[in-house]
Amino acid sequence: MAAGVSQRRLALDVSRLPDVTFAIRSVTWWGTIGMMAIEGGVFALAVASYFYLHSRTDRWPPTGHPPDLLWGSLNTAVFLLSLIPTEWYRRRAHKGDLRAVRLGLIIASLTGVVNLTIRYFEMKHLNCNWSGDAYGSIVWLLIGLHITHLLTDWVETLVLTVLFFSPHVEGKRFVDAEENASYWYFVVLTWIPIYLVLYWAPRWLVG
Amino acid sequence: MSEQRAELIEIDVSAEREVALAAELEEIWQEPPGFLGWFKAVHHTTIGKRYIVTAFCFFLAAGLLAGAMRLQLAFPELHLMGPDLYNQIFTMHGTVMMFLFAVPMMFEALSVYLVPLMVGTRNIAFPRLNAFSYYLFLFGGLMVFAFFFVNSGPDRGWFSYVPLASLRYAPGKRADAWAQLITFTEVSALSVAVEIVVTVFKLRAPGMSLNRIPIFVWGQVVTAFMVIFAMPGVVVSSTMLLLDRTCSTQFFNPANGGDVLLFQHLFWWFGHPEVYIIFIPGTAIVSTIVAAFARRHVFGYLALVLSLIATGFIAFGLWVHHMFATGIPQMSESFFTAASMMIAIPAGTQIFCWLATICTGKVILKTPMWWVLGFFFVFVIGGMTGIYVASVPVDLQVHDTYFVVAHFHYVLIGGAVFPLFGAFAYWFPKITGRMLSERLGFWSFSLFLIGFNITFFPMHLVGLRGMPRRVYTYPLNAGWRLLNQVESAGYILLFAGVLLFLINVVRSLRHGQIAGPNPWDAGGLEWAAASPPRSYNFLHIPTVNGREPLWDARPDQPVVIGLHTDVREVVTTRIMDAEPEGRDEMPGPTIWPFIAAVVTTAMFVGSIFRPLAIGIGSVPLAIALIGWFWPTREESSRRRRRDIWQQE
Amino acid sequence: MLCRSARLSMALLAFPKNQTPLDPAGPQARHIEHTFLLIFWITSIVYAIVIAVLAIGVLRARSREAGIPAPFTPDPAVEKKAARIVGGALIATVILITIMMVSSFVTSHRTAALADQPALRIDVYGHQWWWEVVYPNGAAPSRVIHTANEIHVPANTVIDIHGTSRDVIHSFWAPNIHGKKDLLPGYENDLTFKVDSPGVWRGQCAEYCGMQHAQMAFDIVAQSPDEFEAWYRQQLKPAADPSSPEAERGRTVFLSQACSLCHTIRGTIAGGTAAPDLTHLASRSTIAAGALKNNVANLTAWVLDAQKIKPGCRMPPNLMNSTDLNDLIAYLETLQ
């Protein structure tokens, strides 16, 4: 409310408030959460569609061959293990520990490579074709959705890693690192239900 | 390091210092000049204005298409246009009205422009994403009209059911144009939803605790959450449709284990909440205007907020009421009937609270209030017919007849368009600095109200006389002629009403009387900013002491100081009590969002013809996004110097 | 009495009553109309009250001060009173909604009552843009009849319309008799109803199904049981051999032209299934799914260029000289 001529008035001085804030105190974190909510919703509805289509067919999978367990389970293991370094560098980011975060990001980039490589073999052993029948279509949709997230997060990680070896290191970067870690959590946590649906649902649903 | 708290102090304010401060803020917050600057703009008022104008143009276009339909239907067995054209026109009308006018206008446009002002901050959260979302919205709209003008407009209805929209029965690119338009609009709506949620969660002025958030802002937040949870439905369904059409997947092909109702479930999971996404901002406007023009705090603040939230929740339990005729089990039918009728309770709560506000207030009848009165008159009819169609047996009779067409125009136009015109009249002075003419305002309102009822009331009757919707013509002996001609005549008044509004706007932009910051003496924070607001919105970020901050402010209401004035800095506050807890530097103008939007558009449109386009396009897109987020050296070093780390 | 006055208020001016839920011709439509009228009265009254309160409120509370009065805080007593009234209104709302809900459940239940009774089953297949009608009658193929767009039913008998679609989604709707039911590819839906007494009612496709959704109508012809029996026996017969020479030639034309690729005429080699069965075409009162009255002029126009009459329909134009055409029509006219 614009004040007029010279006078004393009360003011709330915010100059001492932090400008490097994490988690629920940071604006970007809430943005990431929002995105996760949206993508989570997409995953949820895709999974729902999977079971809806199942309820409309008598043979599931129609070919009788669910995806091979090996590669998918292997990838799941890698995903779960990758949470350890992730959590570590996420915490160090709060402390502004440059060396730790650099190391963490390098590890994250490498795990990304491993995941993507395994994912390649996974897709070769899905035992179905997206244009064969609705089952194949929904399986490929689910795996496709997840690999998109995997890819984008991996690229993001690479960029961030580069930034951390550039002259741009500062508070906001550590916040970014923290976001990146939380987003990886999302990628892993969404994979687990998808893994169960793709690999185990057809085995449990037989008969 | 000293304690990280904001503290109350006494300061000297002098006119000179204020002027100097204003200059500094203007320097750092102003939009970039010149032609290129136009594409770099990121301030929410700039983007908000563009959203408003663009969405309104789409309304006019779709309204003209409606005129074409009314002309064709004015005479039985008329062959002015063939089925092929008519089907494109009604589909375009519905699609454009819903996806390019109603949702973008009621949610994106209004909230982008108003919410940051109402919560007392200097820009919306993620301003660059905001610019990006606008360009996608614009390009999506231009794309679908481009298709329409080359006779490839969508023609499968605004919800494009399969298998009618699957490749087998819809060769060509029309159905793809529809599905891809959806992709554009969903990206922009979802981005804005996240921006609004974060803006309201983190950027509220100190003191604006949950129980002081203006109803309008509550409405837009609830809407934002509905967008976030509903949109995935149409994301998935339109994606599946595109895949079926372009990559020969089998989601909807019964011959290969696919299912045609899956599409309907997914679409209406979104489609029903969508109608409340359109309606809730409307009610939020009504609450605002009613309070301002009854000169009192709105009656039953808590009840209103709760009914908004309740509507938001129940809205997700109604989608099957669009599918009663598909022969789903009676059990679930009953459930969805119950849920649909229950919506009348929160709706009623709101109506009753507004009535109470009016009856106990000092009502002044200015144009915005006239539109709100029109809202009551019209919307409640639509709500009541909603009860008819919520009843399964009755719906089995009127479903897909003009009775439903009447229902949804009464609720859409009553619940969204009337409040919207009220909002225009109410906030026009804030946006442009000039008042609209009361006289013209009243006339355009009267014409629109009368024209509306003449156009749409007979649709109830013609629907009950058996006229199905989406028919390009009807037999002479069906007994539908007279009513249709009355409807078409009503359109002329509607047209005149809207035209008069446009004239009013054009005249007032030049000759309207100067408004000043608060022409209505209203209570919202937006009225504390200049009209039109400066690029930094508020000279000092205000603090808040009530639900109508300007009415409830103490004489010595403190203002926020201590933000850097050489960067775009704002104060962040806690979610519940809005206590200051940090400062955040907002990104400035840049061309990258525009470039990213262009690339994305090329990618989406290309994928209609070659799915591979997605893969190819993702590379330049990634580059654009990196450019978007890459900091400059001086930014980084400046921040490094100033960083104050949060203490755990 | 209530119903009468309501029906009048709904109907306003006189209008053809053969395609409206407001003139029920069977128990199902009648049950539905009762719920409809209940909702009509409740909502109309509530609406009147709401608007009355609004009007009075605005008039009484209108500010008489010049300009914009200062914002004020209404006194708590008034607020309390208002709160009580609002609360009461909400309770009333809940009660009224419950009433309408229950009524609607009861009606759903009643209209479904016939579902488990022995019924005359009629298979209806939706096509773009016509209705294929089959009377399997649970009987041997020899006793199955195929017809189109005109559904004959015995009055006062339980009928089971067993519907699905051959292409896109259509919706079977004869409002005087019952609500609509979608015909979906991959699903089979049943609609069971009774028709009170002999008569003809119009029905129309109620789900947007493309180009000619507007002209996809059908007739329901209710007959006394023995009339129906007679009709049925007639339909069982294969097409009679043409008596007149031009009809004779007409048949040759029919068989030599493309017609037989799509159409069936039992008793000839024409066995196409993509289009309406023409074996007893002349016994039907309309052609092209209600688009035209069934008479020589219309038949001629239709056969010559169906696209002119029903743009986009699945029947191509047929080029032939006028003698062929006249003979052909003469033949079709014999298909009683």
Ligand code: HEA
């Ligand atoms: C702004 C948008 C909007 C709003 C607010 C509503 C509100 C409601 N709608 Fe509507 N609806 C649409 C937009 C909207 N609708 C659209 C676009 C379609 C068609 C889509 C298509 O097919 O193209 C549709 C279709 C539609 C159908 C499907 C019809 C069919 O296709 O056959 C149904 C069925 O239940 C329905 C129900 C309702 C109900 C119960 C409400 C309720 O929310 C109404 C509640 C309000 C009131 C009841 C009035 C105020 C209350 C009181 C004054 C209290 C007292 C009241 C009583 C005692 C009853 N709507």
Ligand code: HEA
């Ligand atoms: C918010 C949504 C909205 C709005 C505002 C409207 C507004 C109007 N609608 Fe629409 N309508 C829908 C949403 C909406 N509609 C939907 C979702 C459908 C279903 C589609 C489907 O079945 O798939 C539908 C269907 C629909 C039908 C049924 C079509 C059919 O089933 O065959 C009809 C028929 O009359 C109709 C008419 C109108 C009319 C006359 C208006 C009028 O109110 C329009 C008023 C606007 C104007 C009169 C514009 C005036 C323009 C100017 C003054 C321009 C001046 C020129 C320049 C400055 C360049 N609409």
Ligand code: CUA
């Ligand atoms: Cu068949 Cu509409």
Ligand SMILES: [Cu+2]
């Ligand atoms: Cu709905």
